[in-house]
Amino acid sequence: MVYVHEDSFEGFLSAVFTVFEDKKTADFTLRTTEGVGLGFDEERTVISDTEHADRVINRLRSLGIYRRVYTAYLYGGVEDSILLYIKRALSLGGRPDQQRYDDAVKTVLTASERVGSEAHRFLEFIRFESLREPNGGGEIMVADIEPQYDILHIISNHFVKRFPSQPLLIRDMRRGKALVWDCENWHISTLPELLRPNITSEGEFEDMWRRYFQCVAIPWRRNRKLQQQFVPLRFRSNMTEFKTQ
Amino acid sequence: MELSDKLAILGEAARYDASCSSSGSGRQGRRGGIGNAHMAGICHSWAEDGRCISLLKILMSNACIYNCAYCANRCTANTPRATFTPEEIADITVAFYKRNYIEGLFLSSGVIKGPDYTMELMYKSLLILRTERGFCGYIHVKVIPGTSPEIVNRIGMLADRVSVNVELPAAERLALLAPQKNRENIIAPMEEIRSLKLQNAEERKQFKTAPIFAPAGQSTQMIVGATPDSDAKILRLSSALYKRYSMKRVYFSAYVPVGSHPTLPPPETKAPLLREHRLYQADWLMRFYGFDAEELVEANDNLESDLDPKCSWALRHMDMFPVEINTADYSELLRVPGIGVVSAKRIVAARRIRSLEHSDLKKLGIVMKRASAFITCKGRFESRLSFGSSLLRAFLSEAGPYDGQMSLPEFASVPMITEG
Numbered sequence: 001m002v003y004v005h006e007d008s009f010e011g012f013l014s015a016v017f018t019v020f021e022d023k024k025t026a027d028f029t030l031r032t033t034e035g036v037g038l039g040f041d042e043e044r045t046v047i048s049d050t051e052h053a054d055r056v057i058n059r060l061r062s063l064g065i066y067r068r069v070y071t072a073y074l075y076g077g078v079e080d081s082i083l084l085y086i087k088r089a090l091s092l093g094g095r096p097d098q099q100r101y102d103d104a105v106k107t108v109l110t111a112s113e114r115v116g117s118e119a120h121r122f123l124e125f126i127r128f129e130s131l132r133e134p135n136g137g138g139e140i141m142v143a144d145i146e147p148q149y150d151i152l153h154i155i156s157n158h159f160v161k162r163f164p165s166q167p168l169l170i171r172d173m174r175r176g177k178a179l180v181w182d183c184e185n186w187h188i189s190t191l192p193e194l195l196r197p198n199i200t201s202e203g204e205f206e207d208m209w210r211r212y213f214q215c216v217a218i219p220w221r222r223n224r225k226l227q228q229q230f231v232p233l234r235f236r237s238n239m240t241e242f243k244t245q
Numbered sequence: 246m247e248l249s250d251k252l253a254i255l256g257e258a259a260r261y262d263a264s265c266s267s268s269g270s271g272r273q274g275r276r277g278g279i280g281n282a283h284m285a286g287i288c289h290s291w292a293e294d295g296r297c298i299s300l301l302k303i304l305m306s307n308a309c310i311y312n313c314a315y316c317a318n319r320c321t322a323n324t325p326r327a328t329f330t331p332e333e334i335a336d337i338t339v340a341f342y343k344r345n346y347i348e349g350l351f352l353s354s355g356v357i358k359g360p361d362y363t364m365e366l367m368y369k370s371l372l373i374l375r376t377e378r379g380f381c382g383y384i385h386v387k388v389i390p391g392t393s394p395e396i397v398n399r400i401g402m403l404a405d406r407v408s409v410n411v412e413l414p415a416a417e418r419l420a421l422l423a424p425q426k427n428r429e430n431i432i433a434p435m436e437e438i439r440s441l442k443l444q445n446a447e448e449r450k451q452f453k454t455a456p457i458f459a460p461a462g463q464s465t466q467m468i469v470g471a472t473p474d475s476d477a478k479i480l481r482l483s484s485a486l487y488k489r490y491s492m493k494r495v496y497f498s499a500y501v502p503v504g505s506h507p508t509l510p511p512p513e514t515k516a517p518l519l520r521e522h523r524l525y526q527a528d529w530l531m532r533f534y535g536f537d538a539e540e541l542v543e544a545n546d547n548l549e550s551d552l553d554p555k556c557s558w559a560l561r562h563m564d565m566f567p568v569e570i571n572t573a574d575y576s577e578l579l580r581v582p583g584i585g586v587v588s589a590k591r592i593v594a595a596r597r598i599r600s601l602e603h604s605d606l607k608k609l610g611i612v613m614k615r616a617s618a619f620i621t622c623k624g625r626f627e628s629r630l631s632f633g634s635s636l637l638r639a640f641l642s643e644a645g646p647y648d649g650q651m652s653l654p655e656f657a658s659v660p661m662i663t664e665g
């Protein structure tokens with residue numbers, strides 16, 4: 001049996017709900033509506049259902065695996081393993097993470113760790129630029145990112161806590177989404193309504209930072225290879241200190 | 246002088262301080278303020294020398310009246326001088342912080358008129374940051390030897406970490422090379438920080454809301470290679486500092502010949518980078534792997550340069566290997582080359598569920614290339630290098646020029662956002 005679900009986290013959770021409702025223990029796979037079926041197996045289309053998704057989320061939370069499942073889902077393409085992982089968690093009544101020697105567990109953990117480390121990179125590498133609203137409006141800090149996975153949700157808590165009184169806009173240029181924080185609430189919205197002038201990276205403090213960045217390197221310890229291992233090239237186009245003026 | 250020029254001078258002047266950690270403090274942000282501290286610390290960039298940038302590391306001033314022979318800022322050196330005002334420090338810190346360049350401030354200084362005068366200016370910078378600017382990010386302050394305890398106390402109430410540099414491993418050398426400093430006035434503030442922290446912990450038992458004195462504790466640094474001190478001496482001193490003052494970190498800084506003194510290495514000497522690296526590895530083994538300074542050096546004066554100190558220890562103790570993965574204690578597992586803290590924990594957790602085979606180990610993150618000659622699984626030994634052979638030594642040694650990378654994957658930290 002192939003469960004066909006909408007290509008979203010809610011769609012995936014709805015499929016998880018349905019698989020469990022059908023009491024399926026073997027012989028099933030998941031695929032999204034975007035995917036192409038081979039036509040060999042019987043298919044069942046799952047309609048996304050917020051209430052079903054919420055019920056699954058609550059169950060995952062009670063097992064202590066919600067974040068794990070969410071981050072592994074963001075990795076993409078490991079939905080079948082996630083299902084097996086959830087089954088193991090259910091039969092254990094908790095996290096199955098110690099069974100790393102199991103292929104499904106290992107796949108889920110690796111996927112989730114990759115997404116987690118990508119998210120961590122952005123705690124490090126996001127660079128805000130100060131934008132003033134026209135007509136004497138307030139200041140908003142804007143950052144552009146191009147993450148490999150859709151990590152806006154995961155990093156929101158960190159930035160919102162860190163900047164309780166500073167409005168933020170983090171734009172995921174790859175997916176056309178943005179995290180918006182107005183010091184009261186945050187939400188994720190699509191980009192077109194938020195289109196703004198390009199960030200220019202010009203400014204007194206931007207220049208000072210670039211200069212400082214050059215000065216702190218000890219010339220006789222120069223080691224670009226090591227630097228590149230820590231700051232891979234793909235992040236640099238959005239980092240002030242690597243942008244040449 | 247423009248602010249940007251000052252920053253260039255005082256950033257460059259501070260770069261030889263190796264400490265960059267922003268961890269160990271859970272300072273919370275507050276409404277109307279800016280920032281918080283991240284328990285595990287966050288690096289924000291890596292400079293061209295491959296060293297991380299986590300804090301805005303600057304001197305308050307490099308117009309120093311002292312003349313420490315090993316220091317580029319000594320009063321007799323010919324170098325441009327600058328001094329920040331407390332307001333300037335607050336401005337730059339907040340501007341950089343809100344752009345997510347840094348986790349906070351690392352503030353050190355040359356001696357302007359005297360230790361107290363300088364430390365008062367540093368205190369003022371912190372006061373502006375913490376009160377006027379509502380800054381809740383990380384702050385590490387370096388105390389100048391000879392500062393009054395009362396000022397150290399006030400600073401500790403605002404900073405996350407307060408520290409004093411040991412500078413040189415041997416007290417006699419310090420007297421020779423840094424005439425205005427001595428071991429006593431370096432140790433005195435360390436003692437003060439320790440006792441102020443204990444006192445504060447007592448107070449906090451009664452008043453839960455009392456502010457915490459330097460929540461991230463203290464650290465220190467010593468220069469390696471400026472004096473003829475052996476690794477054994479350095480590691481023994483580090484170990485004593487960890488024990489006596491509950492140091493969070495002891496940093497080593499490979500000496501670059503910037504000074505001139507008949508007893509210092511001549512200007513063309515290369516900085517001992519590999520030696521610094523081996524000392525850091527030994528330091529990791531002492532802090533996280535249950536090794537003792539004496540075990541790492543044993544009869545030798547210095548660590549072996551072509552082997553990491555753990556392999557070196559293992560090869561000297563072949564009688565303790567191979568260890569059986571399914572029964573060895575956690576502490577025994579930690580001593581196996583190729584097994585790190587994370588993988589040792591994984592082994593202990595996984596083998597409770599079922600006994601492990603060689604083929605499971607890679608999935609648990611063990612570096613089999615290194616480990617296989619030291620382990621058995623269910624009694625089976627699978628290394629192609631026969632146990633105790635001289636080939637093993639050659640196999641484990643790290644040939645080729647040192648490129649500054651931590652060569653043991655087991656030492657790599659795993660950046661992860663924790664489950665929650």
Ligand code: SF4
Nearest residue numbers: 309311313316319355
């Ligand atoms: S006190 Fe000594 S080490 Fe510190 S800046 Fe002055 S000369 Fe350099």
